[in-house]
Amino acid sequence: MEPVEDGEDPVQSDIKRPTLLLFSALLLASRADENTFDQNYNVTWGFDHATVLDQGKEIDQYSGSGFASVHDYGSGFFQMRMKIPNKKSNGVVTTFYLTSKSVNQDAVYHDELDLEFMGNNSMPYTLSTNVITNGVAGREQQFQLWFDPTADFHTYAILWNQHQIVFFVDDTPIRVFKNNSHVGVNYLSRSMHIEASIWNSTNWLGPVDWSQGPFTAFYQKFDIDGCLYQDLNPQQCYANTPTNSWNAEKYWQLDPDQQGKYEDMRKKYMSYDYCSKNNESYPECSLNS
Numbered sequence: 001m002e003p004v005e006d007g008e009d010p011v012q013s014d015i016k017r018p019t020l021l022l023f024s025a026l027l028l029a030s031r032a033d034e035n036t037f038d039q040n041y042n043v044t045w046g047f048d049h050a051t052v053l054d055q056g057k058e059i060d061q062y063s064g065s066g067f068a069s070v071h072d073y074g075s076g077f078f079q080m081r082m083k084i085p086n087k088k089s090n091g092v093v094t095t096f097y098l099t100s101k102s103v104n105q106d107a108v109y110h111d112e113l114d115l116e117f118m119g120n121n122s123m124p125y126t127l128s129t130n131v132i133t134n135g136v137a138g139r140e141q142q143f144q145l146w147f148d149p150t151a152d153f154h155t156y157a158i159l160w161n162q163h164q165i166v167f168f169v170d171d172t173p174i175r176v177f178k179n180n181s182h183v184g185v186n187y188l189s190r191s192m193h194i195e196a197s198i199w200n201s202t203n204w205l206g207p208v209d210w211s212q213g214p215f216t217a218f219y220q221k222f223d224i225d226g227c228l229y230q231d232l233n234p235q236q237c238y239a240n241t242p243t244n245s246w247n248a249e250k251y252w253q254l255d256p257d258q259q260g261k262y263e264d265m266r267k268k269y270m271s272y273d274y275c276s277k278n279n280e281s282y283p284e285c286s287l288n289s
Helices: 034-040 234-238 256-269
Strands: 020-024 029-031 041-045 065-069 073-083 092-099 112-118 126-132 141-144 154-160 164-169 172-178 193-200 216-220 225-228 270-273
Touching (some): 041 193, 073 193, 073 234, 112 154, 126 164, 126 172, 141 256, 172 256, 256 270
Antiparallel strands (some): 020 029, 020 216, 041 065, 065 193, 073 154, 073 216, 073 225, 092 193, 164 172
16 A cells, blocks of 8 residues: 555545556556556456556457455545546446455455446446445446546546445545444445456347457556555554544545535436335435435
8 A cells, every 4th residue: 555645635635646557358458657556456367468568569369357456455545547448349348346355256245336337339438336235236326427438537436434435436426325334234344455357248238349349448546545454453444544534524424515516416417226226125225315
């Protein structure tokens, strides 16, 4: 984990060291601050399709790929700058998420926070979010992005503390999941690591037109603002300390400006909400704000 400078709030700080990682269902290359990426992440699958891009060198391979953080975390403000494939990419999924599930482990009773970008032929592009607690899924909320995510980098982030989970797009909150464990709603209870990948999902999104390949996704910003999880002392990640500023009281709820933007974004751009169909099955639907 990169140290936080004195007086710096990682929840509000600007991106300082732009670095770049590139993944594709057919092409994978990276051009990165190797120290930052190698310290914090490992390529976890598609090994032969990941390489450092050196002065324009690229490797063309037939595979998707993924990477994951080296460490697990117990809270934090996790960010990634991304640019998704710019071709007719129906069936291609580009992801950034947190999960307690070990790499290549079956998805049983686990926690997970998902940001998944659905490929498309044109705007608007759909961003699907999900909150999985103790293996209970089905909490999808989807948004029609109000910009072209293939044209430039945008920052996608997840705030996670013991009071709330907030999904951000370019500093704008689009989704909030409150800790309502006091009324029986499962909340995150496990340490998680970061994963990111590009892959195809015919069952979910339909067939891929491979003649449009290679499909290239770009990732930037590999420093991590998170509390390293320790089995012997998990409570340390809940404390408000100079290095865990996302636990401060001001991050227990949205501020008035954020609340206004949040309500506006959801009114204009949310295209699917699990609560509209499963309100009785998910008691948090009447509690989250």
